[in-house]
Amino acid sequence: MSQARLMDGTALARRIVEETAERTADLTARTGTTPCLATVLVGEDPASVTYVRMKQNRCRTAGIASRHVALPADTTTADLVGTLRALSADPAVHGILLQHPMGRHIDERAAFEAIAPEKDVDGVTFASFATMSFGLPGFVSCTPGGIMRLLDAYGVDPAGKRAVVVGRSAILGKPAGMLLLARDATVTYCHSRTADLSAAVREADIVVAAVGRPRLIRGQDLKPGAVVVDAGYNEGNVGDVDFASAVERASLITPVPGGVGPMTIATLLEQTVTAAARQLGA
Amino acid sequence: MSQARLMDGTALARRIVEETAERTADLTARTGTTPCLATVLVGEDPASVTYVRMKQNRCRTAGIASRHVALPADTTTADLVGTLRALSADPAVHGILLQHPMGRHIDERAAFEAIAPEKDVDGVTFASFATMSFGLPGFVSCTPGGIMRLLDAYGVDPAGKRAVVVGRSAILGKPAGMLLLARDATVTYCHSRTADLSAAVREADIVVAAVGRPRLIRGQDLKPGAVVVDAGYNEGNVGDVDFASAVERASLITPVPGGVGPMTIATLLEQTVTAAARQLGA
Helix, strand or coil: CCCCCCCHHHHHHHHHHHHHHHHHHHHHHCCCCCCCEEEEEECHHHHHHHHHHHHHHHHHCCEEEEEEEECCCCCCHHHHHHHHHHHCCCCCCEEEEEECCCCCCHHHHHHHCCCCCCCCCEEEEEEEHHHHHHCCCCCCCCCHHHHHHHHHHCCCCCCCCCCEEECCCCCCCCCCCHHHHHHHCCCEECCCEEEEHHHHCCCEEEEEEECCCCEEEHHHHHCCCCCCEEEECCCCCCCCEHHHHCCCCCCCCCCCCCCCCHHHHHHHHHHHHHCCCCCCCC | CCCCCCCCCHHHHHHHHHHHHHHHHHHHHHCCCEEEEEEEECCCHHHHHHHHHHHHHHHHCCCCEEEEEEECCCCCCCHHHHHHHHEEEEHCCEEECCCCCCCCCCCCHHHHHHCCCHHCCCCCHHHCCCCCCCCCCCCCCCHHHHHHHHHHHHHCCCCCCCEEEEEECCCCCHHHHHHHCCCEEEEEEEEECCCCCCHHCCCCCCEECCCCCCCCCCHCCCCCEEEEEECCCEEECCCCCCCHHCCCCCCEECCCCCHHHHHHHHHHHHHHHHHHHHHCCC
């Protein structure tokens, strides 16, 4: 059997960032206002610092301004909510990214809900989850949104297909399933309590692995010719899919790294410019 | 093979209404305030008029006050939103039921979102959908919430089971699937674009039919011993399940009528008292 074709997230993300840069330049020229993403970081977790810096750098590449708000690790929920409300009300800020996790003493949900839905370019609010779920206009969670873009770019139409999402987190698994459902896939959510994961995965024309368990899905679990999207990211650049065996059985597969990962930031930038255009009425 | 046991929604709903009446009496005695449900109806659609009257009557049975707001059929979205915001801000109103459908000229979503989440006892807002989906405290959509109560009452634990929800409406299919997922079922959403509905349904330990197509699910589609919840309600008191053949194959099944139907209002009343207790700090 021939090997699966790779879904190249790095290349697609690059194209999206280039398009976003053009939209940004055009919007800035027409309105005199540069789209601005506010990044909010609580504490100094090294991975979070790195992620935020990557997002800021990519903003710069696309011509999007960023405003960084660094809060001390002992920031209270009330203070964080206050900061996010102020950014939500600030007309110079068009999108808000709250880096998470934020530390155990913070009520993350209260923080997310302090982000105005029209600036929720990371797709973390209740309103964004609901609009994704109901197929209404709004912002999508960036990684699930990036997954849908990858499928589109490689000609995978979810309509009528069996899709299995492994994982049910609020910002990855659940919204990924809802976006696939909105595109008319027959969607199954699997998770740690699923009795026979292999049997469920074997039904799938499209598999989205989003659970954070290294190499959980193996080639033998796949229906031959399945489309495999690995949104897992574990230590040592290992995904949730055992790439070596899966590539022999899938028709399309995302590598890790270079698959889903780059799409997340690309979606964030794209949504930031869209948010700015809407807020500027342009 | 023996026939399935019936899940008696009429009897369970009666017990819930009795318990709710006791809680209402206790709350009223302790706070001096009678819990109050506002019912809002746009126009005079006969079915809607009947539904609202049933809900008011059942409120009375449980000792819950109701305040009816009848709006003319040509009410604008802006006026309806204004009415709902006023009820949301009125401390004498603890729960709000907006009867739907409301007519094509109304933006139903804008209307729903004008209901304060803490008074959304019918579970129709974005916030309620998200809290259901994320397993957070909040109000559930009444029919899906009633389905979960029925399963609990008959000792059906969804954890680790395969559940198939047929239908994906915003207030029935989607939230029913999310509630089952929150209770650790492996959940599959099927719908009009599902390629092989029978095959998907046959995987299910628990089937929730919520699509509004008379007798769509037949006995031969079921895994022997499946638990069948028929939330369909079609002309002539016919459900989405072909009862005669399904009862021969299922282990538990809801009749239509007398299954899911009565649970919807019971859940509405129960949530109204809960809302009142929270708002009264009691």
